Amino acid sequence: MSLLLPSNRIHPALPSHPEPPQQGGHAKVTGAARYAFDAALPGMLHAKVLRSPHPHARIRGIDTAKAAALPGVVAIVTGADARALALPTYGFTIQDQPVIAIDKVRHVGEAVVAVAARDERTALAALALVDVDYDPLPALPDPAAALAPGAPLLFEEPQPGFALPVGAGSTSRKEPAPNVLYEYTYTRGGVDAALDRADHVFTDSFAFSAINHYHLEPHVNVARFEDGRLELWSSNQDPFMLRADLSRIFGMPDTDIRVHTPLIGGGFGGKSYCKMEPLVALIAQKARRPVRLALTLDESILTLTKHAAELTLTTAVGADGRLLARRADIVLDGGAYCDASVMVALKTGFRIAGAYHWDALDVRSRVVRTTKVPAGSFRGFGGTQASYASECQMDMIAHRLGIDPYDLRVMNFLGPDEPFAPGDSAIDSDLKGGLDEVCTRLGYRAPKKAGHGFGLAVGIKDGGGTGNHAGAIVKVSQSGRITVLAATAEIGQGAGTTLCSIAADVLGLDAADARYGAIDTDVTPLNNGTHVSCGTVVTGSAVAEAAASVREEILAFAAEQLQCAPADLALEGWAVRRNGALHPLEPMVRGYYGGQGFAFTAYGHVKVPYDDGAPLRSQNLFWMPCWTGAEVSVDRETGRVTVHRLVVGSDAGRIISRRACEGQVAGAAIQAYGQAMFESLRYTPALQPENATPWTYRVAQAADLPEHFEVFVTEHMRGPGPGGLKGIGEAGMLSIAAAIGNAIEDATGVRVNAMPFSPEAVLAALDAADPA
């Protein structure tokens, strides 16, 4: 095992990596790719779920008698079954979400009754026969209502769990006040003194919207209880986290739980952390038959959202534009249950500093419980909220001081090698270099067309996770073919391609012959899950370590066969060279092991160490920048914004597959662009989701793209992964909305402080600025 640390050096430039062969690409274009959605077992039942129509209500009674009498119905599960579990709730560090509603519902769409039947048609017919008697309670529509004195409580008692430990300058508190799920603070320097001394102090508030992940494969699980073991085929991207949750919930040893993770049909955070997997297992346990529960997209929309947020930034600036200090008050709308809210609050608070120097910071980030769909992980969580507020305020400050927004950023940027915070790792990208690239591509210095505006924004987030670790196994067969086993799920990012390519590079073997093994918690080495863009760096480093060990094993074997020292040999393709003579390995292996051959096998493991001196209790592994430039025009009659050009760039450290890297940035950027321009999950005043259907929830389609949309990926060679690699999956989300908002202000002189920048919102802002 080795420790994985942030890189503090520039790696030597490697020859440009050829585009590696795609793992699984052929299956995806021929229909042969298999997802959890396609998992099927003999005798499998199909489950459907009855969901709460109320945002907040007490359940007085549930009558399932008529449903149970319907032919073909095998099992019905309610909160009474959940109550009998070892732990009836789940959630990351705070376990407040019941496997299925117990006594109360806290958002529209919460699961109340589940039926397993011979087919979905029968299960749906049975649900129509269930009677639930609700006693509606007052709803909590937003954090302001939930924080008001005397507001009704979502939970009467403290919930199980703990406050995540944090490091220097930070505090972490679980349920510190009524309806407050969690609070994170970070303090350094003296903010009050800095605010008193500063030439300028600006306070601005920013509203950030909630959106849904809209992964095309809905949440889907197949569960089987057999011979005392629970086996699950899941679209969840965290097989081992899921196994640990199921172990706590069912009171079973984790080794009696086996999770299979086939291909995942998109996630973007929506399939991370525990969701309805325990419910499917509970139904299967009660039915004594395998059970499949595939949600519809409507149900997925009611399962998780991104956090809406209100962020108030008070920023002290010197007369010359130098940033001095910032106080941030962040309020995240967590919805009804924790899910990953603790992590999101912590990361929003940590990331609100942006990519700049500060003398002092004072940050408070809270998650407030409301009676809405639970909010959780969404690609770059916390980073998108923080980058939006921080990068909008940068432009507002620049305009007030009469400084070009480019110049204000560049004079305040953290340079390469400067730590993000005391005790934390150094920035490992050339921030100015990336912004200059955007300006060149955008034509930022060229004369603007009449009525057009330019906007810049630079998002940054930590990547690779906090104290993460990962294991990997690399096997090389007698014919020199590689198999890589690791628990980073293939969710569209090309994990298998990248990890196989890393192993093949170390071994000098052909990546086209490498295979990424199926994920099965019985045999696949453990990692922390498919998160925070950590697959390439953390799991990739474990793969590189395993590949290096396997290489030694191969050379030791060959040395023994050739009766020489391993140091006398060099691996060259699937042969060893000794004193100029090439000895093929396959006959050597078969000669020794016999006709069945052999697999050289090694394990690699890396751990990012904890460090109490760093704000998040681990020095951040690498930094993910997002450089964005937008050119827009605004129709002052209708409020319609046209994005003429959108340029988005990030730094992969080193590129293994340029197409995969650019695809990650482009895909993330268009998700963020949709959120900026038109996409949001809306509620009626009675807290009914207003557009929670595929027909009414609008996501970006091809015709929505900006007139000119351009993506670039740089190689600054400073990452901690093999050859200077960094992760890139979340980067493209970070600063799109801020760049567009800044461009709108540049074009109109008006700041639109409502997302999305719909014609209504823009027109309202224009009218408010110029009532005539």
Place this chain on the structure above:
Amino acid sequence: MTLTVSFTINGAPVSTAVHPETVLADVIRDEFQLVGCKVGCDQAVCGACTVLVDRIPMAACSTFAFEAEGRDIVTIEGLARPDGTLSAVQRAFLDVQGFQCGFCTGGLILLVTALLERDPDPDRATITDWLGSAVCRCTGYLAIIEAVETAARLNREVAA
């Protein structure tokens, strides 16, 4: 009540008994195990379940099975030649990585196949208009548009 429908699927004539409310996607997936037909939104928005019905792209999730009577159905499994040679559209999607998670890819390839049968050299506006019956949440569409243009070029090279 069930009724019998007869149609061809990927060139093979078949008959099967279905309920009147059964949708084509369920027949294709459950009866014929052609699970390359993915059901995403289940409401004819996302296009993941797109199949060709008499060469017209249709959302199989929202097409009744009885509507297939006498028709010719092509699924993603039926596009490559029997020897495994990929169609130009499949080749193009593979070469330019016009996919990430792949859940929408089969439907998209069939949709684009139908587009190029009608318009072998579509301009950018025609492509984005046609892609309006599909959603890809992963790629940001740039690679998909490149795949369509690449497939059109491959077709022209074969024709030339």
